[in-house]
Amino acid sequence: GAVVSQHPSWVICKSGTSVKIECRSLDFQATTMFWYRQFPKQSLMLMATSNEGSKATYEQGVEKDKFLINHASLTLSTLTVTSAHPEDSSFYICSASGQALVLGSPLHFGNGTRLTVT
Amino acid sequence: RKEVEQDPGPFNVPEGATVAFNCTYSNSASQSFFWYRQDCRKEPKLLMSVYSSGNEDGRFTAQLNRASQYISLLIRDSKLSDSATYLCVVPPTLIFGKGTKLSVKP
Numbered sequence: 001g002a003v004v005s006q007h008p009s010w011v012i013c014k015s016g017t018s019v020k021i022e023c024r025s026l027d028f029q030a031t032t033m034f035w036y037r038q039f040p041k042q043s044l045m046l047m048a049t050s051n052e053g054s055k056a057t058y059e060q061g062v063e064k065d066k067f068l069i070n071h072a073s074l075t076l077s078t079l080t081v082t083s084a085h086p087e088d089s090s091f092y093i094c095s096a097s098g099q100a101l102v103l104g105s106p107l108h109f110g111n112g113t114r115l116t117v118t
Numbered sequence: 119r120k121e122v123e124q125d126p127g128p129f130n131v132p133e134g135a136t137v138a139f140n141c142t143y144s145n146s147a148s149q150s151f152f153w154y155r156q157d158c159r160k161e162p163k164l165l166m167s168v169y170s171s172g173n174e175d176g177r178f179t180a181q182l183n184r185a186s187q188y189i190s191l192l193i194r195d196s197k198l199s200d201s202a203t204y205l206c207v208v209p210p211t212l213i214f215g216k217g218t219k220l221s222v223k224p
Contacts, residue, residue: 006161034212044162044214093161098125106152107207110162 002028004096006110013084013117021079021113023094029074030096034107035067038091050077084117091115121145123188124204128219135196139218141206142188146211148208151189153180156217157203162205166191 003026013019023033032051036044048064050056050071058064068080077096081088092116095107123142131137142150150169154162166173168189172181179192189208193200205217 036214043216044216046212049212059159069148091159106164106167108164112161114159 002096002098002108004030004094004108004110006094006113008113009111010114011116012115013115015085015117018080018082019084019115021081021092021094021115023074023079023096025078025096025098025108028096028098030077030098031074032097033071033077034097035069035077035079036093036095038093042116045095047079063075081115084115086117089115089117120215121127121213122206122208122215124206125217126216126218128221129169130213130221131196132223133196133198135222136192136194137196138187138190138192139220140186140190141208142186143188143208143211144206145211146184148185150208150209151180152209153178153189153191153208155192156205157202162207174209176194179183187219193220198222198224 004022007022022074034049035047037047038044046059047062048056048058050069052071052074071077091112093112094110097105121144142154152167153165156162166180168180168182177194181190201222203217203219
C-alpha cells in the first residue's frame with residue numbers, strides 16, 4: 001500500500017524556536033498533501049491543504065504566517081511551526097493523496113509528529 | 119446537518135460480540151467512502167474503502183446506503199485488538215469528526 005513518511009516522530013523545543021516537520025510520499029506522487037493537528041481527546045483538525053508548486057490553502061483560524069507550508073515537489077511537503085509556544089504543543093499529522101479525492105483515492109497518513117514546546 | 123456525523127460512543131462490548139457503527143453524510147454527490155481506525159496517540163490507518171454498495175474484509179463489513187446517506191461498519195467476532203476509534207471519511211470533505219470509540223472487553 002501507499003506509504004507516507006513523516007519526520008520527526010517527536011520533537012521537544014523551547015518556546016520561541018521554529019520546528020520543521022517533513023512529510024514524504026515514498027512510493028507515489030502526491031499532488032495534494034494535507035496537514036492536520038490533533039489535541040488530546042479531540043478530533044483531527046485540518047490545518048491546510050497544499051498542492052505541489054502552489055501556495056497552501058489554510059483553514060479558517062489557522063495563521064499562515066505561523067504555520068509555513070512548502071510543497072516543492074510531488075513527494076515532499078514541509079510544515080514549519082514558527083516561534084512555537086506551549087499552546088502549539090500537539091500531534092501534527094500529514095496525509096497525502098495520489099489522485100483527486102473525488103476519484104476515489106484514499107488519504108494515506110504519515111505516522112505523525114508529537115510536538116512539545118516547553 | 120454536519121458534513122459527516124458519527125455516534126461518538128463509547129461502544130463497550132465483550133469479546134466475540136458483533137458491533138456496528140453508522141456514519142451519516144450530507145453530500146449526496148459523494149462517490150467514495152473510507153473507514154479508518156485510530157489508536158491512541160497514533161495516526162489513522164485505512165481500514166476499508168467503499169465505492170459501491172459495500173465491501174467485506176474478513177470480520178469487517180462496510181455497507182453504503184445512498185438513499186439514507188449513511189455508511190455502516192460491522193465488526194463480527196470482536197477482538198480486544200479492535201479497541202480503537204473508528205473514523206469515517208467522505209470526500210470531498212476532509213473534515214473528521216471525533217469518530218466512534220470502541221472498547222472490547224475480555
